[in-house]
Amino acid sequence: MALQPVRLADYRPYPYVIDTIALDIALDADETIVRATLSVRRRGAAAEPLVLDGKNLQLRQLRLNGAELPADGFVATPDRLEIMAPPAEFTLETEVAIHPARNQSGKGLFWHTNRLITHCEAEGFRRITYFPDRPDVLATYTVRLEADRQAFPLLLSNGIPMESGEAGQRHWTLWRDPFPKPSYIFAVMAGRFETLRDHFTTAEGQEVSLAIHAEPGEAARCAFAMDSLKAAFRWDERVFGLSCDLPVYNVVALPAYAGAQENKGLNLFGADGIIADPAITTDEDFALIRRIIGHEYFHNWTGNRVTCRDWFQLSLKEGLTRLRDQLFMEDELEPGTYRIEQVKTLRRNQFPEDDGPAAHPVQPAEFVEIENFYTATIYEKGAELLRMLRTLVGAERFVAAIRAYLVRFDGQAVTIDDLFDTIEREADVDLAQFRRWLHQPGRPTVTVAREYDPERREARFTFSQRLPVNGEPGQPLHIPIAFALFDPQGGHFGKPLLIELRDWSQTLVIADLPRAPVPSILRQFSAPVSLEADLSDEELMHLAVADDDAFVAWNSAQQLFTRGVRELALEQPAAMDALVPPAMVEIARRLLADARRAPGLTALRLSLPDEPALSEGLDRIPLDSHMAARNAIRRAIGRALADPIHSLYEQLSAIDPLDLSAPAMSGRNLRSVLLDFRLAAGDEKGVSACLAQIEEGPSFTEAFEALCLLGHCDRPERQAAFEAFHHRYRDQPLVVDKWFKAYALSRATGVIDEIIALEGHSAFDISNTSRAVAYYGSLFRQNRVAFHDASGKGYRFLADRLLMMDQMGRGHPAFFMAQIDQWRRHDEPRQTLMREQLQRIAGTSGISRSLDEVVNRSLG
Secondary structure (H helix, E strand, O other): OOOOOEEHHHOOOOOEEEEEEEEEEEOOOOOEEEEEEEEEEEOOOOOOOEEEEOOOOEEEEEEEOOEEOOHHHEEEEOOEEEEOOOOOEEEEEEEEEEOHHHOOOOOEEEEEOOEEEEEOOOOOHHHOOOEOOOOOOOEEEEEEEEEEOOOOOEEEEOOEEEEEEEEOOEEEEEEEEEEEEOHHHOOEEEEOOEEEEEEEEOOOOOEEEEEEEEOOOOHHHHHHHHHHHHHHHHHHHHHHOOOOOOOEEEEEEEOOOOOEEOOOOEEEEEHHHOOOOOOOOOHHHHHHHHHHHHHHHHOOOEOOOEEEOOHHHHHHHHHHHHHHHHHHHHHHOOHHHHHHHHHHHHHHHHHHHHOOOOOOOOOOOEEOOHHHHOOHHHHHHHHHHHHHHHHHHOHHHHHHHHHHHHHHOOOEEEOHHHHHHHHHHHHOOOOOOOOHHHHOOOOOEEEEEEEEEOOOOEEEEEEEEEOOOOOOOOOOOOEEEEEEEEOOOOOEEEEEEEEEEOOOEEEEEEOOOOOOOEEEEOHHHOOOOEEEEOOOHHHHHHHHHHOOOHHHHHHHHHHHHHHHHHHHOOOOHHHHHHHOOHHHHHHHHHHHHOOOOOHHHHHHHHOOOOOOHHHOOOOOOOHHHHHHHHHHHHHHHHHHOHHHHHHHHHHHHHOOOOOOOHHHHHHHHHHHHHHHHHHHOOOHHHHHHHHHHHHHOOOHHHHHHHHHHHHOOOOOHHHHHHHHHHHHHOOOHHHHHHHHHHHHOOOOOOOHHHHHHHHHOOOOOOOOHHHHHHHHHHHHHHOOOOOOOOOOHHHHHHHHHHHHHHHHOOOOHHHHHOOHHHHHHOOOOHHHHHHHHHHHHHOOOOOOHHHHHHHHHHHO
16 A cells, blocks of 8 residues: 655644643653643634644543543544544643653653663654644743652753752752744753863853763763864854853763754764764864764754744755854865865765655655655755855845844744745845755756857857756756856966856857866856766866866866776776776876875865766766776876875874864875875785874874775785774774774675674674664665675665664664665666565565655655
């Protein structure tokens, strides 16, 4: 039977207003008692039943205005409570029992590492008490938490602690959140922690007490996270004029937990999103910690104070907040190189969604299960749409429009259209055509054709757009294209331009050009499109070295390398080493010569593109030939440029391992790229350098990167290096997570058996969600080689684990299906092997709606 979807067209406002909710929660791992008191009033004149959501609840008491209801006055099941004929205004009291220790879903209230924690987004609150669990029902919350004071010495919820006390072996704390909020950002945390405290004074002079609660013994390692939180506070005040609105702000670092929660005034993170120490934390991790702390705090305004009317508006909060965290990090790091990292993430995670059966617009018209709706399209592409608006109206007017939106809709649940209407009004711009982006699945392709007339000294550029075939014929989108012209002899021709492509095709004529210019197109990646521009190898080399736009410089090198890989992939593998296009070595030579000026950009430009970028725009993914060609080019560069690579590698060894500045991080990144070329070339001294880097550093970043690089090599030292690394860090859980990740990313020949066997390692525990995500996610989502082992073992392993996690009640199967969703684009027998595993899952009786949805969508 076909699954019935939830449709945007069916949205209706909830017929009742819940002004306040008072919760009295007697916490216990085995049985928690939740007493809820709701102040309710009818929204309209007509009487309707009051319907409240639940999930696995045991109703113990029910009262309306203090009196028990007659048996025919309500219908109660573990998953629903319906009051037949309530008055226009009333108080509803319920008492339910829930069982956190039995709850393996990771939603609602559950037992985790000897603590009780909640996760309510998107529909987890219904597992705690009966309530209209939808984002457009906003109420003010008062929460009394009571628990055994030895087992749970710290009791946290949203808002401000008002009172506390003791009663025998138990104690209690009363919390009040003065701001109306939806149920999905309700939170409770109870357990034993060590706390790092600090304070922040807002621009208005309000003192905010800051606290980060972590595993005992880990508080000192929260200092960087605390600094990041304060940096996010300062940035939001400086850029958007937004201050923290609570006098208390709590953050919790949870061991063995994956994810982050934006709950009002009580952010919850996995420990890897908080704990930082140069001895166990990579440069990439430091940047990630800063970003996700910023992201969850920025939700305080874009998501919490102004929230979503329904889940079809999810990108309203996630796309906007993702853009805000990107802008924050661009100010914290090198903006050009950080923008490249954003684009790499988009192309790696979101572009494949566009190209496969999971393609959907930023605002879909329907879904089956909301947990499958938290996608790269909603987050990353949603952010790109708002970045395009920022480009079109200007940064200053964009900020003014966001501020006006937050003022106008404070305390409300609104729509994406409300945001766009505000931008239209505040920036005096017509967005009617631009709104098509919200409803268009897939990715447009922009082509650029050009002519130069030497007699007229003018160039003609014709910009065209085409949309992916997704059923209904589309209409042209409004696409901002940042554009500049370079003189092939050096410098710019004129000033950069912003082309607004609104038609299927538009022509731009530029006069007074003494020579044919080299076009720099899509500067700063001004739109999330695929670009087709017939630039020569020499023009791409010129842009890669000379363009002052970091994205175009990087993208030009990527285009040239991609061209080389695709050309070489047409040859037989045995002949590839002798047939590497000369342009591959030449571009690397030019980039190395420029390395000292811009090490971060050079590291990115020198890194060869990988799947899925190599197959972007292709109907088929020639995986084996692409990988063979890519490796041949790596070998050719490593051998031809061995001396300058070795020399620069040694020069970069002088970087202070404790220096976390952007230049220092860039230097370490470049050093890893150079080491990769040395390993590819078969340089024995390079292997020795790699082993020394793993064993001695000089920084943890370089040690871990070296381990990852060696993991791809068919070398006898590989296994011993992994074992020694694990032995050295076996008492550091976050490093052990990374060790599983590095192993699961290995591309060594035939490594799939080793990776699967790793599940039996004594350090692996599937209930440790951070470790499970590191291991399974790395193989199923990111390992483009081992997962696609010709035996099909990777596909069977994925199917087995999806079924197992589904039986455990773990959600989000779509997260692990990024690669198998592309099964139609692969060769035989891979295509058949993947389809068979998808069919096996689909044919399994009793699978969840969530898994059913994503598997049958993939099968089509």
